Amino acid sequence: MQISITKNQNPGKLPPSDKLGFGTIFSDHMFIMDYNDAEKWHNPRIIPYGNLSLNPAGSGIQYANTVFEGMKAYRWADGSIHLFRAIENAKRINISAERIGLPQIPNEIFLEAVRKVVDIDRNWVPSEKGTSLYIRPFIFATDPELALHGIHNAIFVIILSPSGSYFAEGIKPVKIMLETEDVRAVRGGTGYTKCGGNYAASNRAGDRALAKGYSQVLWLDGVHRKYIEEVGAMNVMFKINGTVVTPSLENGSILGGITRKSCIEVLKSWGMPVEERLLSVDELIGAAESGKLEEAFGTGTAAVISPIGELFYNDKKYTVNNFEIGETAQKLYDELTGIQWGTKPDKFGWTECV
Numbered sequence: 001m002q003i004s005i006t007k008n009q010n011p012g013k014l015p016p017s018d019k020l021g022f023g024t025i026f027s028d029h030m031f032i033m034d035y036n037d038a039e040k041w042h043n044p045r046i047i048p049y050g051n052l053s054l055n056p057a058g059s060g061i062q063y064a065n066t067v068f069e070g071m072k073a074y075r076w077a078d079g080s081i082h083l084f085r086a087i088e089n090a091k092r093i094n095i096s097a098e099r100i101g102l103p104q105i106p107n108e109i110f111l112e113a114v115r116k117v118v119d120i121d122r123n124w125v126p127s128e129k130g131t132s133l134y135i136r137p138f139i140f141a142t143d144p145e146l147a148l149h150g151i152h153n154a155i156f157v158i159i160l161s162p163s164g165s166y167f168a169e170g171i172k173p174v175k176i177m178l179e180t181e182d183v184r185a186v187r188g189g190t191g192y193t194k195c196g197g198n199y200a201a202s203n204r205a206g207d208r209a210l211a212k213g214y215s216q217v218l219w220l221d222g223v224h225r226k227y228i229e230e231v232g233a234m235n236v237m238f239k240i241n242g243t244v245v246t247p248s249l250e251n252g253s254i255l256g257g258i259t260r261k262s263c264i265e266v267l268k269s270w271g272m273p274v275e276e277r278l279l280s281v282d283e284l285i286g287a288a289e290s291g292k293l294e295e296a297f298g299t300g301t302a303a304v305i306s307p308i309g310e311l312f313y314n315d316k317k318y319t320v321n322n323f324e325i326g327e328t329a330q331k332l333y334d335e336l337t338g339i340q341w342g343t344k345p346d347k348f349g350w351t352e353c354v
């Protein structure tokens with residue numbers, strides 16, 4: 001692929017690590033490629049980061065015809081820059097695109113675009129412990145008409161945002177509220193994709209949880225309102241009586257996280273029992289009441305592992321593991337971040353140097 005490059009004539013500067021936060025600062029460049037039915041994907045280019053000019057009737061804006069990915073580049077102690085399981089993100093954006101009717105991108109083109117734009121902005125990969133360059137690839141429809149005639153025009157964009165350490169003061173457990181009213185996904189819907197609409201459907205419950213002092217909601221299935229699904233942008237795992245239990249992906253309403261998949265593979269390599277299955281809220285609360293719920297944690301690219309210290313369900317609070325990070329969560333966090341930052345051997349072959 002021949003990518004044309006227009007350099008930013010006013011390059012910015014990477015702020016100090018403690019000023020980074022998440023998703024508010026962007027690097028000097030972005031990648032863009034256009035699609036239409038006749039030309040297919042064409043005009044790949046890297047240009048200075050900036051506003052896009054869009055037709056306001058565009059179906060990406062009007063109808064949420066948009067899918068995205070979230071991945072990171074990590075700077076190792078020797079200064080080299082590495083991606084983590086990037087092929088999984090390439091595959092997943094296509095699974096999402098297929099569901100929404102957006103054009104898919106050949107994996108190799110996706111990967112080449114990510115590598116190239118990260119390489120051009122490699123100065124934007126922070127180096128302090130726990131920091132990384134968050135990579136946001138996304139595809140959205142640009143058909144300039146309000147009628148619903150399928151998707152024939154789209155763009156693929158990659159933007160880069162240096163991000164701070166998620167847990168600046170060490171890993172801190174979060175409080176999670178079980179949502180009993182709204183649902184985010186149903187069988188046959190779009191729950192298994194990273195499509196924009198899923199997050200729109202989540203806002204109201206998220207706002208209500210925040211107002212009550214809970215950082216995120218834990219979703220129940222959309223049909224029975226009985227089975228545990230996942231947290232806002234994280235999958236969820238529970239250690240019950242020595243076994244790690246996580247909801248299975250069979251129903252199609254849960255996002256198949258790459259961190260989730262990595263945790264399962266690491267746990268199995270340690271010989272720890274892992275079960276992917278239906279987990280009802282009654283079983284979970286029963287385990288919490290009988291003291292068998294040993295740990296609860298979310299898994300996702302942003303935080304890697306996010307321990308859950310409190311669950312709120314039907315007006316009752318359930319404290320998990322004394323509001324402390326559990327042994328398994330800590331071990332998983334150390335192992336995955338060790339591989340990502342190159343301080344532990346990459347036995348699985350998950351990292352690649354950019």
Ligand SMILES: *Cc1c(COP(=O)(O)O)cnc(C)c1O
Pocket residue numbers: 070194230231232233234235255256257258259260299300301302
């Ligand atoms: C992105 C996301 C996750 C986590 O996926 P990772 O690949 O581990 O980052 C989980 N649930 C939802 C709804 C998500 O959007």
